[in-house]
Amino acid sequence: MQAPRYDVIVVGAGFAGLACAHALAHRGFRACVIDRKQDLGERVHTTGILVQEACDAPLLAGLPPALVRAVPHVRLYAPNLRSVRLGADGYRFLTTDTPALMRWLGERGEACGVELKRGCAFRNAVRTSTGWQVEGVGHARFLVGADGARSRVAQRLGLGRVNQFLHGVEYEFDGIALREPDALHCFVSKRFAPGYLGWVAQTPTGVQAGLARRYRPGSTQAPDMIGFLQHIAPMTGLTATRRPDSIRAGLIPCGGPVRPMRRDDAVLVGDAAGMVSPLTAGGIHSGLRHGAAIGHGLARHLSGEAAADASMAPPVPGFAFKRLLRWAFDHGQFDAPMDLLLTARPVRRIVEQLCFHQRGGRMPAPDGAD
Numbered sequence: 001m002q003a004p005r006y007d008v009i010v011v012g013a014g015f016a017g018l019a020c021a022h023a024l025a026h027r028g029f030r031a032c033v034i035d036r037k038q039d040l041g042e043r044v045h046t047t048g049i050l051v052q053e054a055c056d057a058p059l060l061a062g063l064p065p066a067l068v069r070a071v072p073h074v075r076l077y078a079p080n081l082r083s084v085r086l087g088a089d090g091y092r093f094l095t096t097d098t099p100a101l102m103r104w105l106g107e108r109g110e111a112c113g114v115e116l117k118r119g120c121a122f123r124n125a126v127r128t129s130t131g132w133q134v135e136g137v138g139h140a141r142f143l144v145g146a147d148g149a150r151s152r153v154a155q156r157l158g159l160g161r162v163n164q165f166l167h168g169v170e171y172e173f174d175g176i177a178l179r180e181p182d183a184l185h186c187f188v189s190k191r192f193a194p195g196y197l198g199w200v201a202q203t204p205t206g207v208q209a210g211l212a213r214r215y216r217p218g219s220t221q222a223p224d225m226i227g228f229l230q231h232i233a234p235m236t237g238l239t240a241t242r243r244p245d246s247i248r249a250g251l252i253p254c255g256g257p258v259r260p261m262r263r264d265d266a267v268l269v270g271d272a273a274g275m276v277s278p279l280t281a282g283g284i285h286s287g288l289r290h291g292a293a294i295g296h297g298l299a300r301h302l303s304g305e306a307a308a309d310a311s312m313a314p315p316v317p318g319f320a321f322k323r324l325l326r327w328a329f330d331h332g333q334f335d336a337p338m339d340l341l342l343t344a345r346p347v348r349r350i351v352e353q354l355c356f357h358q359r360g361g362r363m364p365a366p367d368g369a370d
């Protein structure tokens with residue numbers, strides 16, 4: 001039997017892979033996405049918080065309102081739990097029912113013409129004179145690795161690998177409500193989250209509480225979720241004794257783009273390409289944008305409108321400033337100065353800029369909110 005022939009095979013039906021395939025299918029090209037998961041909503045590893053501008057991604061057009069919840073504020077806590085409430089006029093973060101969102105994205109891709117093969121793991125691909133033969137899947141002119149932070153495509157094809165990570169763990173509590181559900185609660189604490197943050201958020205289905213910290217290869221030290229939940233209980237109303245209904249965990253790239261990101265008509269996108277903000281550890285919006293940019297570029301090349309080189313190398317952020325801030329946070333994080341400084345007005349302005357830069361005007365804190 002002749003193996004199926006595609007224009008592009010994408011490995012990984014996450015945000016980046018589906019955005020890439022969607023852009024190709026939209027232009028009428030034959031894009032096949034494979035994912036090792038049988039159900040795209042299973043074993044989700046992300047908190048799934050969207051920045052508002054992520055909703056402009058064409059893949060997210062028609063997103064059902066029931067899958068998201070608007071969270072217009074950030075409440076930032078110093079290690080001693082003093083806090084400030086931040087916001088920007090008209091700006092919202094969106095928490096999500098992430099498993100349902102991932103299923104919906106898969107179905108949306110299929111409705112737009114993407115061929116999605118669930119329960120199909122990438123094992124290997126062999127270079128041919130006209131593209132790539134992907135074991136168990138078929139032949140394609142181009143191969144896209146969208147298979148996350150530990151990309152097997154990058155490993156098999158000798159492409160750049162992500163080598164700096166944060167380790168995130170998150171507990172989910174179904175059907176409960178926070179005291180202050182309209183804020184994303186972010187906790188700075190060297191004790192519980194060295195190198196990053198703890199967070200608590202109200203979602204469409206309950207409450208998520210997570211911790212991320214620097215990841216050291218070989219280290220078995222996991223984030224202390226129980227200690228963290230006890231520490232923040234007076235602020236959130238969450239009791240540390242309640243067992244989580246589910247747990248999510250994973251590695252978050254934080255070292256910037258990998259090199260090389262492409263070779264021989266194969267290219268990495270999203271987490272596999274290191275396309276995550278080293279400062280905020282947010283990778284959904286950048287993954288959607290990077291995936292779509294590569295999809296559009298490949299479509300232009302397949303239509304004869306652009307050379308392969310240009311189509312597979314759209315401008316990508318180097319995250320130089322954010323990497324510098326990450327380095328500074330990694331090497332100079334101390335709780336005592338944070339206690340003093342974090343709630344001070346000038347520092348608060350800087351943090352507000354980092355959270356809401358170019359995302360609407362500054363929103364004065366409501367009376368008595370601080």
Ligand SMILES: Cc1cc2nc3c(=O)[nH]c(=O)nc-3n(C[C@H](O)[C@H](O)[C@H](O)COP(=O)(O)OP(=O)(O)OC[C@H]3O[C@@H](n4cnc5c(N)ncnc54)[C@H](O)[C@@H]3O)c2cc1C
Nearest residue numbers: 012014015016036046047049122148168250270271283284
């Ligand atoms: C705990 C945690 C919380 C986070 N919270 C946020 C957040 O709130 N907001 C935000 O913007 N970012 C967040 N991030 C980062 C964000 O989740 C990622 O940047 C984003 O999911 C990257 O999307 P992606 O499509 O590149 O990769 P992924 O979402 O990792 O998708 C990769 C896909 O590839 C599939 N796959 C892997 N290997 C194979 C294989 N061999 N064969 C076939 N398929 C394979 C996987 O099953 C998966 O579906 C968080 C990350 C973690 C770990």
